[in-house]
Amino acid sequence: MFGTSGVRGNLDLLPPKRMQDIGLATASCFDDVVVGRDARLTMGAMEDAFVSGLESGGADVTVLGVVPTNVVAWQSRQRECGGAMLTASHNPPGDAGVKLFEEDGGEVCVDVEEAIEEAMYGETATWGSWTGKKEEQEVVEAYLDEAKDYLESTFDGESDLDVAVDAGCGVAADVTVPLLESLGCSVTAVNAQRDGRFPARPSKPTADTLHGFVQLVLREDYDLGFAHDGDGDRLVVVDGEGLVSEDGVLAAVARHRLRNVDEDLVVTTPNTSSRIDDEVEDAGGHVERVALGGLPEKLREVDAAFAAEPWKPVFPDWGPWIDGSVAAAYVAGCVAEDPGFFDGLRDIVITKASVDCPDELKTGVMEELASRLPEKFPGEVDASYGVRVDLEDEWFLVRPSGTEPLVRVYAESEGTLLNEVAEEVEATVDEVG
Numbered sequence: 001m002f003g004t005s006g007v008r009g010n011l012d013l014l015p016p017k018r019m020q021d022i023g024l025a026t027a028s029c030f031d032d033v034v035v036g037r038d039a040r041l042t043m044g045a046m047e048d049a050f051v052s053g054l055e056s057g058g059a060d061v062t063v064l065g066v067v068p069t070n071v072v073a074w075q076s077r078q079r080e081c082g083g084a085m086l087t088a089s090h091n092p093p094g095d096a097g098v099k100l101f102e103e104d105g106g107e108v109c110v111d112v113e114e115a116i117e118e119a120m121y122g123e124t125a126t127w128g129s130w131t132g133k134k135e136e137q138e139v140v141e142a143y144l145d146e147a148k149d150y151l152e153s154t155f156d157g158e159s160d161l162d163v164a165v166d167a168g169c170g171v172a173a174d175v176t177v178p179l180l181e182s183l184g185c186s187v188t189a190v191n192a193q194r195d196g197r198f199p200a201r202p203s204k205p206t207a208d209t210l211h212g213f214v215q216l217v218l219r220e221d222y223d224l225g226f227a228h229d230g231d232g233d234r235l236v237v238v239d240g241e242g243l244v245s246e247d248g249v250l251a252a253v254a255r256h257r258l259r260n261v262d263e264d265l266v267v268t269t270p271n272t273s274s275r276i277d278d279e280v281e282d283a284g285g286h287v288e289r290v291a292l293g294g295l296p297e298k299l300r301e302v303d304a305a306f307a308a309e310p311w312k313p314v315f316p317d318w319g320p321w322i323d324g325s326v327a328a329a330y331v332a333g334c335v336a337e338d339p340g341f342f343d344g345l346r347d348i349v350i351t352k353a354s355v356d357c358p359d360e361l362k363t364g365v366m367e368e369l370a371s372r373l374p375e376k377f378p379g380e381v382d383a384s385y386g387v388r389v390d391l392e393d394e395w396f397l398v399r400p401s402g403t404e405p406l407v408r409v410y411a412e413s414e415g416t417l418l419n420e421v422a423e424e425v426e427a428t429v430d431e432v433g
Helices: 014-025 041-056 069-079 110-121 140-154 175-184 211-219 248-262 274-282 295-299 323-338 357-378 418-432
Strands: 008-011 032-036 060-066 081-088 098-103 134-136 164-165 186-190 224-228 235-239 242-245 264-270 285-290 307-310 312-314 351-356 380-382 388-389 394-401 407-413
Touching: 008 388, 014 041, 014 110, 032 041, 032 069, 041 060, 041 081, 041 098, 060 069, 069 081, 069 140, 069 235, 069 323, 098 110, 134 394, 140 175, 140 211, 140 323, 164 175, 175 186, 175 312, 175 323, 211 224, 211 235, 211 242, 224 323, 235 248, 235 323, 242 248, 248 264, 248 274, 248 307, 248 312, 248 323, 264 274, 264 295, 274 285, 295 307, 312 323, 351 418, 357 388, 357 394, 357 407, 357 418, 394 418, 407 418
Parallel strands: 032 060, 032 081, 060 134, 164 186, 164 224, 264 285, 264 307
Antiparallel strands: 008 098, 081 098, 224 235, 235 242, 307 312, 351 407, 380 388, 388 394, 394 407
């Protein structure tokens, strides 16, 4: 049921009744839960269903309303309780989903996911207690106060930048805009009206969907532009030359963190650029990679300066959750200190491909690829989370998708490496099938 980032799917897979069942099962793990939702038209009914499941299972519920995901995670930590964000993130407007958080504000670990699934499918959750109480609470201003204090403790001066923010009709504008203004930025909000149909652009911010926004930043000579997805955890950065690659953003921020905090560890995922390793090592730190979706559990085990997967930065001394709003303000502070913050990093290119692979074949395909790929492409192999092979000046990663019947292929190469690896994956799927 759970993928790499909660539960997500279309309304055929996640009708309100199923959301009610998930709420009931969640009450078997948490007796106090804060609940937020994004602006999709489906989410009002989904909230009613999910909350009724929690209440019927005996959990007390605090409803936060329409807020970004990071606000729900922060409030989970503040109250030391469970958290649930009802969102399909960057998916199309008709989809639904839920992300769950533990008492520290990090996404739930595998053990909790398994316990919730057991409560649902093993029927260990029981209806009828109806002892849970519900209240509504407004917490955005309190979140902003703490986030501003965190940023002010990191940056001494004001940013004094002209910045544009494209919220994509999602829920992030009410948080990202005031945070940037608190650093001294002059901010223009674009697509800041909440509309769960995402009429201005698709929720997923990409080079294609952000073309008009990038042109606005360049034409109006903004110092920076920031764009979010529907629930506000993803962050895309635009500067005076255009889009900055997601790995370039992560590499530059990781370098800055290592120079300004005591910890020397950066945690990231196998699908990020080796340039991150270079910048971290030059700054005196080291990198550990974990599976996609594995950042929260790793951050419970180690002290890290920074953690991230593409588009999703985590500042552990602020909290163990992905926070696109704090990340936007942090980047603005860095660029204000150093206008050349992204020099040499902004154009990192990682190419990607997807190969059709039925879910029932994924295990056999990946076992075959674990032996076949290193033979054809000799290099340093890491098979911990898929198969990643680092060659002399390039690398590739092959991993099964956690949400779709696909095998993902990534490559950082100026040549034909992506196509060569994808062809090998296609051949393996055909043979195993």
